[in-house]
Amino acid sequence: MPTQSKTALVTGITGQDGSYLAELLLEKGYTVHGIVRRSSSFNTSRIDHLYRDPHEADTRLFLHYGDLTDGQNLTNLVLDVQPDEIYNLGAQSHVRVSFDAPAYTVQTVALGALNVLEAARQLSKTKPTRVYQASSSEMYGDVVETPQRETTPFSPQSPYACAKVYAFHQTVNYRNAYSLFASNGILFNHESPRRGETFVTRKITRAATRIKLGLQKKLYLGNLDAKRDWGYAKDYVEGMWRILQHDEPDDFVLATGETQTIRTFLDYAFGVLDLDWNDYVEIDPRYFRPSEVDLLLGDNTKAKEKLGWEPKTTCKELAELMIQHDLTLAHQELKRTSN
Ligand code: NAP
Numbered sequence: 001m002p003t004q005s006k007t008a009l010v011t012g013i014t015g016q017d018g019s020y021l022a023e024l025l026l027e028k029g030y031t032v033h034g035i036v037r038r039s040s041s042f043n044t045s046r047i048d049h050l051y052r053d054p055h056e057a058d059t060r061l062f063l064h065y066g067d068l069t070d071g072q073n074l075t076n077l078v079l080d081v082q083p084d085e086i087y088n089l090g091a092q093s094h095v096r097v098s099f100d101a102p103a104y105t106v107q108t109v110a111l112g113a114l115n116v117l118e119a120a121r122q123l124s125k126t127k128p129t130r131v132y133q134a135s136s137s138e139m140y141g142d143v144v145e146t147p148q149r150e151t152t153p154f155s156p157q158s159p160y161a162c163a164k165v166y167a168f169h170q171t172v173n174y175r176n177a178y179s180l181f182a183s184n185g186i187l188f189n190h191e192s193p194r195r196g197e198t199f200v201t202r203k204i205t206r207a208a209t210r211i212k213l214g215l216q217k218k219l220y221l222g223n224l225d226a227k228r229d230w231g232y233a234k235d236y237v238e239g240m241w242r243i244l245q246h247d248e249p250d251d252f253v254l255a256t257g258e259t260q261t262i263r264t265f266l267d268y269a270f271g272v273l274d275l276d277w278n279d280y281v282e283i284d285p286r287y288f289r290p291s292e293v294d295l296l297l298g299d300n301t302k303a304k305e306k307l308g309w310e311p312k313t314t315c316k317e318l319a320e321l322m323i324q325h326d327l328t329l330a331h332q333e334l335k336r337t338s339n
């Protein structure tokens, strides 16, 4: 049941988190504006089910072309839309890719966040607004304490993580310098059936289901020993929303408090299909990173106590629901190829 009548602006609305967040905000009665990059092919598949005919009277989702690297466009949009809440989720979000495209990653992740904050500052001169910055556990990098919490020092290990550290500090700076309501969510890895197919969990669940149906023979991966604190994206967007409903701006870790190796995720995923991953997985050094983050494990105490947020889905349950979704896709693919 709708409980709110606020307006939100979401960057990165076509991504995994943006799509779940848009769903949540629409359910809560928000009017939602999303920024979409112009692409030569359609890039809105994750939100098409939310996007009704704009001539319908009750449409509450509006899409605008834009790009985080275009500050003028962002400021114009923010001043036009007058959002009560801005969620900055847009990013070149792939850590391995950030080593290949460091400057582009910095432009979208670091300067993009600055552009969002500056646009919000302009709006805040005439109307209060709140900003959520999608910060990342990757900032902890070569971790100096375990579990990682809000006070743990950062030690970034990739161009992506360095850019996120900049965005984190700039968010705090705009809060201190301009009294802007600007908060960081420091989110540990979160996955779903909508996860991009080059992130390791989805790469595994897509491959396992295709192997099961004979559509693929092998799965090539990199480092299987890294440990990640994996949660379900749908749980995490609820946490983002709660961060902006808090009575004061602050920074919060969202995590499950459990960590697993890639090998354990392989056990969970292939196990659902009664397969032994050792028969199919091969190591390809192309997927190694110039510097790796070996261990991430978050402490969500502050979010539990101050926001009443906690994750509802275990890593094993997450692997199962991703496998069920990808099995349906694999069956559809098999049907298409055998016709
Ligand atoms: P994602 O699926 O990769 O989505 C990224 C979104 O950013 C897409 O909508 C993408 O548009 C958009 N984007 C990329 N470059 C852009 C640009 N220059 N201008 C405007 N939009 C741009 O990422 P996600 O997993 O949903 O993550 C959301 C945010 O949380 C990201 O900032 C990510 O770095 C951060 N984060 C994610 C995790 C995680 O585990 N998922 C954890 C911590 C933090 P296209 O669809 O056109 O590519």
Ligand code: G4F
Pocket: 093, 094, 095, 096, 135, 136, 137, 138, 187, 188, 189, 190, 198, 199, 200, 201, 203, 220, 221, 222, 223, 224, 226, 227, 228, 262, 287, 288, 289, 292, 293, 296
């Ligand atoms: O799934 P990944 O690519 O996620 P990564 O690097 O942890 O980053 C994700 O989570 C961050 C939060 O901590 C976000 F900020 C970021 O935007 C992104 O969503 O890799 C996870 C682990 C790494 O240790 C990687 O080396 O899996 C290892 N891995 C092993 N083989 C692989 C592969 N990763 C990928 N992507 N592909 C492989 O073949």
